[in-house]
Amino acid sequence: MQQLSGQDASFVYLETPHTPMHIGSVGIYDPATAPGGFVRFKDILSFVESRLAGARSFRQRLVRVPFDLDHPYWIEDPEFDIEFHVRHIALPKPGDWRQLCIQVARLHARPMDLTKPLWEFTIVEGLDNVEGLPPGCFALVSKVHHAAIDGMSGVEMSAAVHDLDASMTPPTANDDWAPEHMPKVADLLARSYFNSLVQPMRVMETIGRSLPGIARLGTQVGKGDVSIRNARPAPKTRFNGKVSGHRVWDALPFKLADIRAIKDAVPGATVNDVVLSIVGGALRAYLQGKDELPKDTMTAMAPISVRAEGEKAALGNLVSAMVVGLGTQIEDPLERLRFVHDEAVNSKAMTHAVGAKTLADYSQLMPSGLAGLAARLYTRVGAANAHAPVFNCVVTNVPGSRVPMYFAGARMVGMYGTGPVFDGMGLINPVYSYGDTIAISFTCDRAMMPDPEAYAAALSASFEKMKAAAVKPSAAPPVEENDNPPAAKVRARSKGAA
Template sequence: MLQLSGQDASFVYLETPHTPMHIGSVGIYDPSTAPGGFVRFKDILKFIGERLQGARSFRQRLVRVPFDLDHPYWIEDPEFDIEYHVRHIALPKPGDWRQLCIQVARLHARPMDLNKPLWEFTIVEGLDNVEGLPPGCFALVSKVHHAAIDGMSGVEMSAAVHDLDPGMTPPEGEDQWGPEDMPNVADLLMRSYFNSLRQPMKIVETIGRSLPGMAKLTASVSKGDVSLANTKMAPKTRFNAKVSAHRVWDAVPFKLADVRAMKEAVPGATVNDVILAVVGGGLRKYLDDKGELPVESLTAMAPISVRGEGEKAALGNLVSAMVVPLGTQIADPLERLRYVHEAAVNSKEMTNAVGARTLADYSQLVPAGLAGLAARLYTRVGAANAHAPVYNTVVTNVPGSRVPMYFCGAKMVAMYGTAPVFDSMGLINPIYSYGDTIAISFTCDRAMMPDPDAYADALRHSFAALKAATMDRPAPVAEAVKPVTAKKPTAAGRKPAVKQGAA
């Protein structure tokens, strides 16, 4: 048995029927590279089954302490069944990008069973009419609960089911996995009692580690090295209220080489700064077109991995975060990039002063029962509608492989991300890079964004404008990589699509 950290457990407590707390990806594969030129579902089951030992999350399930008196535990599931976790569906004809967006949104909106290992893979066949892809491609839509992984450990889980060649060679070594018995209630309560006795010491230790960082931050502010000017609540937008049970999803990939070239226009700027500026420009256009653009800058929470070199395969979340203004109040794209870069540097300095790992440790100090109760009450009373948000959206960057990856012999041709939204934060932008592309995916509450195609177009417009400004050339129509720019996607959430069961 392995107990969840306070940070991991918080994602369990935040789970409601309207706010499933799983993250995931959408990989698209060309089966022509597989042996025989095609992939059968039974081959996929066998392929995944041979690689379950590559990540502990595959066969571990939650056991919750009665009344949530303490954080839950992971045990090796004695009833594990791979066929429950790997599903198979097909798009109806014509099998285009819009249909895939609707299906991904529908799958992502459904909560997982918390009494089973917290992952699901859905094979989606029938991608026969997506420009830039050969007919017969399929998608792998993955869902993994955020309590089990963060973005970096999710890469480890993905690596377990991907090869560097199409040969499908099984991993070396015998699978040593074995199931565990379910713990009894008395054992869980006893563990909870002893953990509560140690809690005061944990509080003292965490506060003690943070004091030098607080002193360093105070000194940095006094000398003017760090500014507190942007440390305030974010402006209220349509994305910062109580969310519904329905989702929309889309993704817009760009050339990674273009992003790297664009960052050179501002000394010291990073790829992340460029992406944040593009998201800021996209949000500016989307809200401005609706007459809802706030005067103040919107802000984004950007997760920071604190995973050490020896912790890459560890379960759960080892992340802290910083909040960065997106420059949505700035019309000029190059000036927005400068603003975002300076704000990001300042935010990093603040986080580094206190210590990202120390900030993450503070999540351990909240009593389990209180954390669960607070999360449920927050949702039940609709508190998100009554206060200004801490940040407006999340932009999380997940680095991917630079070399081709293969799943059951099929070559991956694209990779996108999905992520959870919750009350007061109804829009999240996972950034996935793969090969020579970097993609801005987004998941949003459907009531908040009934027209995801408009936001996707706003991101393309923002990217094109920033590229023109940084490379000193007329703005192209849009420099996105196929297949996403295929036949302009309508929406997974536009009103007519609702009748088709879009989630």
């Protein structure tokens, strides 16, 4: 048995029928590279089963302590059944992108069974009318509970079911997995009692580790090296209230080379800064279209991994976070990028001053029973509608493979992300990179965003405006006073000036 950390357990406590707390991905695959040029569902089932030893999350289930007196435990599931976790559906004709988006949103909106290992794979066939995809492609829609993985450990889980070629070479390591017996209630209560005895020491230890960082932050603020402006509350928007049980989803891929070219237009800017600026421009346009754009900048929470090199395969979440202004009050794309870059630099400095790892450790101090009760009451009374949000949305960047990946012999041609929304935060933008592309996806409450195609169009337009602004126009050759350039050239220059 392995106990969940306070941070991992918080995702269990936050789970309600309207706020399932799982993350996931949508991979698109071309079966032309598989043996025989096609992939059968039973082949996928066998393939996944052969890779279960690659990640512990596949066969571990939760055991909750009675009355949530202590954080839950992971045990090796004595009733594990691969066919419960790997499923198979098909889109009706014509099988276009919009149909896939609707199906992904429906799958993502359904809570997972917390008495089973917390993951699901759904194979979606019938992608026959998606622009840019080869015929016969299928999608793998994955769901994994946030209590089990964060973005970085999710990459490790994904690696377990992907190969670097289409040969489907079986793993060489032996699978020595063995199920465990369900623990007795008396044993769980005894463990919770002893854990409560050492909790005061954990509190003192965490506070002691944080004091030097807090002093360091105070010194940097006093010198003017760090600003506390990021501590301001976020403006209230349509995305910051109580959520429903319905979701929308979409994703847009961009060329990584274009993102880097935009980055180079502002000294010091990063790829993450560009992505945040694109999201800021899209939110500005989307809310302007509804006459709801706030005067102050909207903000995004950006998770920061504090996972050490030796912890890459560890279960659960090892993350802290920073809050960054998105520059939604700024129309000029490059000015917005400069604003976002400055905000990100300042927010990182604040986080590093205290210590991202120390901030993450504070979640360990959360009383389990009180946390669960508070989460349920917060949802039941609709408290998210009554206070200013801490941030408006989430933008989380998950690095992917730069080389082609294969699932059951089929080559991956696209990778996108899904994420949880909850009361007070109804919009998340997962960012996945793969090969030479970087994709901005979004999951949102359907009541808050009834027109996801409008936000998708705003993301595309925001990117195009930033790309155009980043390209410096070449100097036109001087035209002599008596020159009479051809009419075609005159028209071309007129279009360029417009």
